Amino acid sequence: MPQRVLELSKMEQPNVKLPKVGQKSSAKLKFPTPKELISHYESQGMDSQEASMKVIEDLQKALFGVVSSGKGRSDKILAESSKKIDSIGNRLTVLDMKLDSKPGYVESLAIGIASGAALKGLGALVPHILAPLAQILNSVSSATKSSPQ
Known part of the structure; x- marks a missing residue:
């Protein structure tokens, strides 16, 4: 009986060489290029x-088949x-809005000129505003010094 088991085990083994674990098979699936498909x-x-x-x-049908089969939805990748x-x-949209x-170059130049003119105008007005205020303060302080307490 052990001899018969040995004969059966020899008969059932196929002549195909199986790749070892961790090795990649040398025959990779090669997809045809668009030029090859067109020439076909x-x-x-x-x-x-x-x-x-x-x-x-054909490409649209294959893509629709993958999407509608549900396999594409469950794929984590x-x-x-x-x-x-x-x-x-979303990041590109935010960046584009920013x-x-x-303002561009021309707008920045216009803003700089306007702010410079405003500062120059304020610089011209400040002495006219501060001089009367200083006179008011001087007259109040001199009036308080001269009054008897």
């Missing part, structure tokens, strides 16, 4: 524009990348 459809008798449209249609893309989009709200 052109070899079937389509002109260039029809072949291009057929390639786009897809969810994380979608969140990251939304975050980047840049739009800031």
Whole structure:
């Protein structure tokens, strides 16, 4: 009986070499390039524009199949990348609004000229305002010094 088990175990083993754990298989799945797909459809008798449209249609069908199957929604990598893309989009929107709200070179120059003129105008008015105030203070202080207590 042990000899028969040995014979059966030899018969059941396939002649296929299995890759070891941790090794990558040498035959990788290679997707066809767009040019290859277009040339394939052109070899079937389509002109260039029809072949291009057929390639786009096939791509749309494949994309719709992945999205509608629900596998794309449950994929963690897809969810994380979608969140990251939304975050980047929001940051770019905020940055764009900040840049739009800031004045440009011409506006900054106009603001500088206006503020300089305002300061110069205040500088011209201050002596005319301070001189009468100083006179009022002097007259009040001299009146209080001369009055008997």
